[in-house]
Amino acid sequence: MKNRDERLIFEKSVSGRIGYSLPKNDVPGIEIDSVFPKEMLRKAAPELPEVSEVDVIRHYTKLSQQNYGVDSGFYPLGSCTMKYNPKINEDIASMDGFAQMHPLQNPICSQGSLEILYKMDQYLSEILGMEKVTLQPAAGAQGEMTGLMIIKAYHMSRNDEKRVKIIVPDSSHGTNPASAALAGFEVVHVPSSESGCVDINALKEVLDHTVAGLMLTNPNTLGLFEEDILKISQMVHDCGGLLYYDGANMNAIMGIARPGDMGFDIAHLNLHKTFSTPHGGGGPGSGPVGVVKKLIPFIPAPVVEKEDDYYVLDYDRPLSIGKVKSFYGNFSVVLKAYCYIRIMGAKGLKEASTAAVLNANYIRKMLEDYYDIPQNRICMHEFVLSAKKQAEKGVTALDIAKNLLDRGYHPPTIYFPLIVNEAMMIEPTETENLETLDAFIDAMIDIAIRAGEDPQGLKNAPKTTYVSRLDEVKAARSPKLAWGR
Amino acid sequence: MKNRDERLIFEKSVSGRIGYSLPKNDVPGIEIDSVFPKEMLRKAAPELPEVSEVDVIRHYTKLSQQNYGVDSGFYPLGSCTMKYNPKINEDIASMDGFAQMHPLQNPICSQGSLEILYKMDQYLSEILGMEKVTLQPAAGAQGEMTGLMIIKAYHMSRNDEKRVKIIVPDSSHGTNPASAALAGFEVVHVPSSESGCVDINALKEVLDHTVAGLMLTNPNTLGLFEEDILKISQMVHDCGGLLYYDGANMNAIMGIARPGDMGFDIAHLNLHKTFSTPHGGGGPGSGPVGVVKKLIPFIPAPVVEKEDDYYVLDYDRPLSIGKVKSFYGNFSVVLKAYCYIRIMGAKGLKEASTAAVLNANYIRKMLEDYYDIPQNRICMHEFVLSAKKQAEKGVTALDIAKNLLDRGYHPPTIYFPLIVNEAMMIEPTETENLETLDAFIDAMIDIAIRAGEDPQGLKNAPKTTYVSRLDEVKAARSPKLAWGR
Amino acid sequence: MLRSPYIPMTGEEQQKILDVVGVKSTEELFSAIPEELRLKEDLKLDEPISEYELKKQMQGLVEQNFDQSWSTCFLGAGVYDHIIPSTVKHITSRQEFYTSYTPYQPEISQGVLQATFEYQSMICELTGMDAANASLYDGAVALYEAVILASRYTNRNEVLVARSVNPEYRKVLSSGLKYSGIEIKEFGFYHKDKTDNDSDSSRTGMINQESLEELISENTAAIVVQSPNFFGIVEDIKTVAEKARNAGALSIAVCDPISLAILESPGSLGADIAVGEGQPLGLPMSFGGPLLGYFAVKKPLIRRMPGRIVGETVDSEGRRGFVLTLQAREQHIRREKATSNVCTNQALCALAASVYLSTMGKEGLKEVATQCINKSYYAYKSLVETGQVSKVFDSPFFREFVVRPEVSPQKLNEELLHDSIIGGYDLSGEYPELEGCWLVAVTEKRSMDEIDFFTGKVRNICQGGISVEE
Amino acid sequence: MLRSPYIPMTGEEQQKILDVVGVKSTEELFSAIPEELRLKEDLKLDEPISEYELKKQMQGLVEQNFDQSWSTCFLGAGVYDHIIPSTVKHITSRQEFYTSYTPYQPEISQGVLQATFEYQSMICELTGMDAANASLYDGAVALYEAVILASRYTNRNEVLVARSVNPEYRKVLSSGLKYSGIEIKEFGFYHKDKTDNDSDSSRTGMINQESLEELISENTAAIVVQSPNFFGIVEDIKTVAEKARNAGALSIAVCDPISLAILESPGSLGADIAVGEGQPLGLPMSFGGPLLGYFAVKKPLIRRMPGRIVGETVDSEGRRGFVLTLQAREQHIRREKATSNVCTNQALCALAASVYLSTMGKEGLKEVATQCINKSYYAYKSLVETGQVSKVFDSPFFREFVVRPEVSPQKLNEELLHDSIIGGYDLSGEYPELEGCWLVAVTEKRSMDEIDFFTGKVRNICQGGISVEE
Ligand SMILES: Cc1ncc(COP(=O)(O)O)c(C=O)c1O
Numbered sequence A, B: 001m002k003n004r005d006e007r008l009i010f011e012k013s014v015s016g017r018i019g020y021s022l023p024k025n026d027v028p029g030i031e032i033d034s035v036f037p038k039e040m041l042r043k044a045a046p047e048l049p050e051v052s053e054v055d056v057i058r059h060y061t062k063l064s065q066q067n068y069g070v071d072s073g074f075y076p077l078g079s080c081t082m083k084y085n086p087k088i089n090e091d092i093a094s095m096d097g098f099a100q101m102h103p104l105q106n107p108i109c110s111q112g113s114l115e116i117l118y119k120m121d122q123y124l125s126e127i128l129g130m131e132k133v134t135l136q137p138a139a140g141a142q143g144e145m146t147g148l149m150i151i152k153a154y155h156m157s158r159n160d161e162k163r164v165k166i167i168v169p170d171s172s173h174g175t176n177p178a179s180a181a182l183a184g185f186e187v188v189h190v191p192s193s194e195s196g197c198v199d200i201n202a203l204k205e206v207l208d209h210t211v212a213g214l215m216l217t218n219p220n221t222l223g224l225f226e227e228d229i230l231k232i233s234q235m236v237h238d239c240g241g242l243l244y245y246d247g248a249n250m251n252a253i254m255g256i257a258r259p260g261d262m263g264f265d266i267a268h269l270n271l272h273k274t275f276s277t278p279h280g281g282g283g284p285g286s287g288p289v290g291v292v293k294k295l296i297p298f299i300p301a302p303v304v305e306k307e308d309d310y311y312v313l314d315y316d317r318p319l320s321i322g323k324v325k326s327f328y329g330n331f332s333v334v335l336k337a338y339c340y341i342r343i344m345g346a347k348g349l350k351e352a353s354t355a356a357v358l359n360a361n362y363i364r365k366m367l368e369d370y371y372d373i374p375q376n377r378i379c380m381h382e383f384v385l386s387a388k389k390q391a392e393k394g395v396t397a398l399d400i401a402k403n404l405l406d407r408g409y410h411p412p413t414i415y416f417p418l419i420v421n422e423a424m425m426i427e428p429t430e431t432e433n434l435e436t437l438d439a440f441i442d443a444m445i446d447i448a449i450r451a452g453e454d455p456q457g458l459k460n461a462p463k464t465t466y467v468s469r470l471d472e473v474k475a476a477r478s479p480k481l482a483w484g485r
Numbered sequence C, D: 001m002l003r004s005p006y007i008p009m010t011g012e013e014q015q016k017i018l019d020v021v022g023v024k025s026t027e028e029l030f031s032a033i034p035e036e037l038r039l040k041e042d043l044k045l046d047e048p049i050s051e052y053e054l055k056k057q058m059q060g061l062v063e064q065n066f067d068q069s070w071s072t073c074f075l076g077a078g079v080y081d082h083i084i085p086s087t088v089k090h091i092t093s094r095q096e097f098y099t100s101y102t103p104y105q106p107e108i109s110q111g112v113l114q115a116t117f118e119y120q121s122m123i124c125e126l127t128g129m130d131a132a133n134a135s136l137y138d139g140a141v142a143l144y145e146a147v148i149l150a151s152r153y154t155n156r157n158e159v160l161v162a163r164s165v166n167p168e169y170r171k172v173l174s175s176g177l178k179y180s181g182i183e184i185k186e187f188g189f190y191h192k193d194k195t196d197n198d199s200d201s202s203r204t205g206m207i208n209q210e211s212l213e214e215l216i217s218e219n220t221a222a223i224v225v226q227s228p229n230f231f232g233i234v235e236d237i238k239t240v241a242e243k244a245r246n247a248g249a250l251s252i253a254v255c256d257p258i259s260l261a262i263l264e265s266p267g268s269l270g271a272d273i274a275v276g277e278g279q280p281l282g283l284p285m286s287f288g289g290p291l292l293g294y295f296a297v298k299k300p301l302i303r304r305m306p307g308r309i310v311g312e313t314v315d316s317e318g319r320r321g322f323v324l325t326l327q328a329r330e331q332h333i334r335r336e337k338a339t340s341n342v343c344t345n346q347a348l349c350a351l352a353a354s355v356y357l358s359t360m361g362k363e364g365l366k367e368v369a370t371q372c373i374n375k376s377y378y379a380y381k382s383l384v385e386t387g388q389v390s391k392v393f394d395s396p397f398f399r400e401f402v403v404r405p406e407v408s409p410q411k412l413n414e415e416l417l418h419d420s421i422i423g424g425y426d427l428s429g430e431y432p433e434l435e436g437c438w439l440v441a442v443t444e445k446r447s448m449d450e451i452d453f454f455t456g457k458v459r460n461i462c463q464g465g466i467s468v469e470e
């Protein structure tokens, strides 16, 4: 059954086959050549595949069989919150009445969709402890970009033009500095302290009147809650900067603590993480951004407002940073998250975070005798271990990851955060049951033991997958990025 | 990735877990104990699994991964017409407006569904060359049963009570004699001639006034068109019997010839074969039955009729054999077949049959040097080869089938029809492309060559499947048919 | 050559195949078909249309249907409007399941096989029986098969069937048995009719044990009782089973699977065979099909069962696996001596039921059953309280009950349609003795608001108020 | 403990974990969070509801939406109502695709990786470029990224943007570039306004080459042109590309992918970067999101591309396989020096586009494009023939055109809603110079009947007739 057909869809093409079904052209035909000057017209048709419907379905079905999703099994990819995606959300997002809507329809005939946007602003504001949320950003990184532009706009509106720096911890996600740079800031990294949190002294050193803001995820990428958060926010605010919250790790603290209360001024959420919308093999996601009151004027336009019982799109926002993306964001992703919140309720969200934290700590405890855990104390929804003991024997985090593949697991995130050697970042989420955790723990322990006994035996993994280890160097050195090119 | 979790869903159950989401009971509650006497109430709750939603989805997703469907690849299962199932049909059958209909609704509010039934009667009548079609039977076998009951009712209505025999060829499908027996007939088998068709002389011998009818599939299960069909029907009619057409092989002759024109009085179709509705891992199917004019009074009630522009259900049919199944048949299957016919049209159906016949003959020709083909002449949509040459070396049809599994194919039907030794019945259908046929042919040839060179090497197949050959004898000898029993 | 997205063959390929096969034209391929039989013209079908046009047309058609996504259904009578969890469709639409054939090749069919084994197990759990088959077409056909089994097993030819068994089932039974040599004898139920005095026992709606007793003889192959019966009333299966056993006959219980979360199982009550309709277990009503006939028996009858059966076994390496088993019973081996003619069954529906039962689980199914009871009792009381409908029976019921409204059920139902309500079942047709009676089903899907709206409308209509669209 | 179908942990298990972890309560787990930050009360959200109730509520909501399954859409302006073949959803709803993460582990992600590689290849085929990335959020963002690339590549800080580029794109561009040091200069298009004399060239709707030329300088990093432009008019990409090349700048073409089945590709015409919106390729309009930004470049720019890129390679046994490649450009490695900050993209939308393009194939896409032309020209002529709308431009257009009706577009659109028609885009807001102009899109999905009905209604409304519901 496990035969892999290596052919590309192009390589299955046979001239003359068709897979489409289209209505006949029922209007009087026109001569295309007579309408368009010859030089406008294509000489050679694009070489799209010529295949029948069954070929399309089989091709992509086979491809799907070479892919691993959350429904395939455990997916403890740290920082990614790969929780189960409830099926009802998919069903609702597929309803014609939501999916088949043009964004520029008269609001009089899109009140249903506008209500979803309006309500989500309210829900997410409450969850974040913020005043207002824009749903426009398409993902976390774009949320960051949006937030940073708001920071810029805010300082500019106060004619505070010297604020050119954004501070990010060295444990931060790559999108943080990348977004800051794109938004026109200078990026300043601060090191983490011994305890894995922001080094307050180091922070103090870089804080001055050129600081526009600080970006922080809390719990941070080591899975630790920044205990000094109130002090940090005080310090940043004191020097006139704003605090940006990278909400990728919000799954630890829903209903337990709120970035707004911690002193953050801006925060994004990853609906495709915390709010259970599926990740689609890489997207689409959604990265709503919440702000405190004083920053509301700057958020992207339009904003959905309610006038009496009627929803309107408010474009008239003179201080707005403008648009970061077409229209109103990834609506159908927002809709799925809406459904999730409606079914979970306040208590459900809190329970989710609690269970996520319990599960992470359970794995941490069970593995502590086998792996080095740099910060081995109570963690939040994830923790980072180091395979350095194993690496000494020649078994790297990568090898461990590949061995997990053979045991039916998606491996944890590896080599992130950058501040931990041979990092493996494990985030089980709350949707996994204890048997799954136990089986994964057993696999990890078994690998650790084998790494001691027979390190070489672990180097050939994976063996049960459709392909074995792939040559990434070759791919980058002489890039082949498209068929026939 | 190919880890098999052997546990049953029951074995994944943990007390206290839930996977359901139900509205709260919002009416005043009542005490069940006070309403029902104690002895009516269950002492121990049924041991259904206690699992969460993700467990349900993962469990059945994993199971699905251990199954092979038409979308997985080539499925030349003879007599089963495993053609591709167009996706649009699934979409339409899933529409709430069809799926969420109660069968006993006032016809005034089910006109849409009734129209489908009405039109399908017309379409299928035309395709069969019959006068009227009942859509009630749920599958081919039930269609046969229905047809046989009609035969009985017809003879009885003429007070011709001595007709107790039904004749079936020895190449017939098992459901034919089984249905005849259930309908209260005596079954008489007639042998096939040298040429694989009904032996006219043998038939002559059994024809007398006790014969109620003859059941025939045409093309027959060897994939051969009964060339003498007109003679046969003449003979049966002459002795007062009726002719029943088993339409399982209709995919050979849509738009090319019609059972009605051949002299058949009754015919069933397998919508789940010829009309591309998916087989569901064993069902549901649909086995509509068409009849000639004189038999219309006997078909099951109700019948959908059109009065002006309004569809009604006519129950007032005094001669009807009654109901063979609840309501109007497997509506959603009928609906999918309706969609198929609408998209194919008359020319498309004919093209389908033509291509199906071409494909079968191509494989036959390409394999004739490697396998024994008892009737090696132009076949219809399928043909039967015999692995007897291979069997002499110890490689049976079963072994060949299991080796095909390792090469990614669903094997042909084996050991049917019973009249061919080591039979392998190959039906490619029209939805397969030439590359697929060629690759399958290569696999068959390779197996044939290996059977000569290293027969033992073929005995361990399959090796790449989730399980290896299963002990069927053990299963039947000490049946374990349910968990915990 | 016509081109179709479903037929990959190109003109060139067609020519290549013709060459290989050694014929000149596609017509020649069909030369075995007598000339006079070969159609000269195209079939007279509607002109083909594209996928999108079809969808559009179908959208037009469904607008003529009242479907239960927007109307409110109080109709049951054997097919019920229950909540279907989202998991069901997501699983049954996996191509590996829905596009596969009957699992003849077990090594690549463990998915369907294990799922069916689990389905059989769940049916055994619900019914308290020892074994179940892989499914039959529907509950009515399952009953027919049960009677055939009983007659063959006991070598007797009379079957006693309660009149309170679903009329649809009795019709299928009577047509199926017409030429089988098995005779059906019906026995009645207690109800109040014009000649009755108002004694308590005369209005239970349960089977009339005396008239049953009168019919029992040494020819009795089986006694068939349904519980909850067609009127929603829970029957005394135990007594029936005893009577059958004493008479050397089998007892066949037709049971609603949801009710078995709460009601004692037919197995525990002594029934030999349990059959019924699995549609409430996660199947849409689908205008009556596909449905799902379940079939379960006690141990001695296992090898007599009709249809496919999946059994556990091991593979050559000793791993657990599943196969179709006891095939010696079946048509493809035993031909006219088979226990049944069933070949294709309702496998995907059985899968749906398994996913439903797994999702609901032990507690969820009980909750569904409890809400059915709560809500149907609430509706019953509310209706009676309107003063416009009267009680008919006085026994405990499950999900469905009979009342007699002041206005004829037919008229009532017609009026209710104006408010997008699908009213109850009019018993007048099948039960002249219950002329004017109305069978109302209330599942867990109905909210209190819906029930209140419904009873309010019933009151209005009965009081002669005309329903206006709101 | 709260029980949820999405959280498997039972009370017992919670206790077990607490014991293992060595804390007494779940509160203690959170002791790192300062006491004053820990919420004392539940979040103020709406009360949770069940799956079925949610679905019911959502059905209520969509009744307030006009969706294109029953209304008729003549609105485009960047998002189009095309026919989506059934294959798309069947594939994208395979869990293996939609529930997986970015393919960081290639050995278990060949599905997404190969599909993305094929997507990149198809984009290259359509655009005539050498390489494409794995997707960006939408066309507007893709344009923004293209401009960033051009500025960094050329080390220049001015970008010249045609005013006939989609205003939504220009807005995203201008907010994105606000603090980047890159300046946007807009150049206009030929149109007839009050001051114009009626010369031919003044109403082409194409870019004003002279005003473009005036803006070109040694600071010009890129010239951005859209074709078909916002008014549906096919632009002369070639001349723009030449001008850019001559000025040492890059040319960026924003192209509709469907049009590229028929129109010459930007690659062949000399553009350096092609970007655009992939939504027409099988994505539902989804109220504007998710969309699909495609991004393709000529060879020299490959290592400058933003976002994920999939490349072909071999595994340790020499078999072909696919991986994320050129990662040294990306944020997780290069951090603030990355070519872009993109991490999560629109992978599933790219998959949908691939399935769409495979289903349509070479011929099908051409047929779609041809019908778009035929039907939009038919609608254009029909509208003009009513005598109630006048022509605005006189150049060849694709799928979309501008007319000036006698009645304001706003009023017209409002009236058309009564007949479930979603009318065209009112240009008055974004283009004061086109006050009263109406941008009408007609895809292959519109039938002649629908177009005739539409033009009839437009005539009526313009003539002052009041639309009555039929
Ligand atoms: C901590 C953190 N921040 C930001 C991001 C970026 O989010 P997105 O991928 O949605 O752009 C991620 C995603 O992996 C993350 O883990």
Ligand SMILES: Cc1ncc(COP(=O)(O)O)c(C=O)c1O
Binding pocket: B079, B080, B139, B140, B141, B142, B173, B175, B176, B217, B221, B246, B248, B249, B270, B285, B286, B287, C342, C343, C344
């Ligand atoms: C020739 C023939 N007749 C009858 C049948 C029975 O049809 P069904 O399985 O739909 O009951 C089949 C099915 O395999 C068949 O191949």
